[in-house]
Amino acid sequence: MRKDLEGRIKDIVDSLFINIPSGVGSSRKDLRLSQSEERNVLTRGARWAIERGFGTSQDLQYIEEGGCIPGADPDQVSRKAMDRGRPQLGTLGSGNHFVEVGYVEEVFSSEKAQTLGLEKDQITVIVHTGSRGLGHQVCDDHIRVMLEAARRYEIELPDRQLCCAPVTSPEGRKYLAAMAGAANFAFTNRQMITHWVRETFERVLGRGCGLDLVYDVCHNIAKIESHTVDGKRRKLCVHRKGATRAFPPGHPDIPRDYQRTGQPVLIPGDMGRYSYVLVGTQKAYDKTFGSTCHGAGRLMSRHKAKKVARGRVIIKELEDKGIYVRGASRSTIVEEISEAYKDVDDVVRIVHGAGISEIVAKLRPVGVIKG
Numbered sequence: 001m002r003k004d005l006e007g008r009i010k011d012i013v014d015s016l017f018i019n020i021p022s023g024v025g026s027s028r029k030d031l032r033l034s035q036s037e038e039r040n041v042l043t044r045g046a047r048w049a050i051e052r053g054f055g056t057s058q059d060l061q062y063i064e065e066g067g068c069i070p071g072a073d074p075d076q077v078s079r080k081a082m083d084r085g086r087p088q089l090g091t092l093g094s095g096n097h098f099v100e101v102g103y104v105e106e107v108f109s110s111e112k113a114q115t116l117g118l119e120k121d122q123i124t125v126i127v128h129t130g131s132r133g134l135g136h137q138v139c140d141d142h143i144r145v146m147l148e149a150a151r152r153y154e155i156e157l158p159d160r161q162l163c164c165a166p167v168t169s170p171e172g173r174k175y176l177a178a179m180a181g182a183a184n185f186a187f188t189n190r191q192m193i194t195h196w197v198r199e200t201f202e203r204v205l206g207r208g209c210g211l212d213l214v215y216d217v218c219h220n221i222a223k224i225e226s227h228t229v230d231g232k233r234r235k236l237c238v239h240r241k242g243a244t245r246a247f248p249p250g251h252p253d254i255p256r257d258y259q260r261t262g263q264p265v266l267i268p269g270d271m272g273r274y275s276y277v278l279v280g281t282q283k284a285y286d287k288t289f290g291s292t293c294h295g296a297g298r299l300m301s302r303h304k305a306k307k308v309a310r311g312r313v314i315i316k317e318l319e320d321k322g323i324y325v326r327g328a329s330r331s332t333i334v335e336e337i338s339e340a341y342k343d344v345d346d347v348v349r350i351v352h353g354a355g356i357s358e359i360v361a362k363l364r365p366v367g368v369i370k371g
Contacts, residue, residue, distance in 0.1 A: 009366050023092075023094055026371070033086045042181035044068060045188055046191040049191040054194075061255050064216060065187075073180075077138060081134045084136070085135075092193065097128055099128075100128075101123070108359045112360045126268055127197065130189070145165075145171055145175070146175070149172075150164055183221055194211075240294075244291065245263060245290055246263060247262065248263075249261060251280075265277070267295060267357075272317075274362055276363065284356035284357060292357040298342075306334050332371060
């Protein structure tokens with residue numbers, strides 16, 4: 001509970017910062033991943049981590065797709081992408097990636113919060129990171145392929161960054177197979193970080209802390225799903241860019257424990273304010289292919305954020321709010337100032353009002369490590 005963090009948050013954040021490498025190009029010195037094992041990561045996902053002691057099999061119940069998207073093919077991932085990813089498994093990375101320690105400040109639905117294992121003043125931890133350099137390289141590699149494919153299939157592009165190919169084309173199938181591998185790398189990465197978060201809390205607080213996984217959900221991913229269109233059930237490729245899944249109560253793809261509540265939806269804000277836990281709704285499934293936003297969204301570019309923060313001591317400002325922050329560099333921290341983001345409170349109330357997610361709990365940060 002929140003009282004357990006009193007006088008210990010700096011120790012916890014400092015330990016997390018040591019245990020979870022962060023920053024551009026960060027890598028682990030204590031994990032040597034062979035090429036064959038990296039291929040296993042891409043095909044097995046979070047189960048690979050569980051089998052090596054990073055968490056328990058119970059965690060898999062609370063990860064989208066059980067922590068492994070089917071159809072991954074490491075042969076569709078370039079040698080350069082594999083080389084970039086191999087030393088980075090188990091690291092946070094840079095940009096807006098973070099580990100945030102906080103507590104449940106407010107509960108909006110007691111019944112749903114209880115089902116998700118949340119209660120007022122409970123300690124929470126949010127981990128936001130993905131497939132690191134491997135996923136970035138997969139994207140770069142396939143953008144070139146898709147630009148050529150769009151020309152070949154005579155697809156008119158309003159913007160070159162919207163390059164694409166038919167899903168069933170050779171280019172489409174190869175990309176989906178590579179992307180599934182990158183997503184499985186990301187599931188594994190977060191599972192390992194979750195293990196080190198638990199280990200850190202137990203070491204600092206001196207006892208088991210019961211940090212159970214609420215949910216691990218993707219964003220920035222394309223998935224083949226069944227949806228109703230014009231009264232007919234169809235297989236669609238649903239591309240959630242800057243969005244996250246928000247499936248309703250009773251959907252077979254969400255954990256058994258959440259069948260009555262709907263899928264947990266995690267919407268982070270910024271390191272100086274708050275984040276939210278919501279649940280998916282039937283309206284989201286009917287109107288947005290079971291999707292909602294995945295974060296507050298930026299208001300400022302990183303360059304503008306640096307200009308706004310010039311002359312300020314952001315770490316001290318956050319500490320005055322009761323939030324202890326460690327970052328890989330000063331630049332990373334100033335790029336992520338609160339003003340750089342929309343107020344997530346406004347964003348969440350809009351999606352709640354639109355009926356595509358339902359608010360369950362508000363989380364308040366007390367400690368953050370940034371990439």
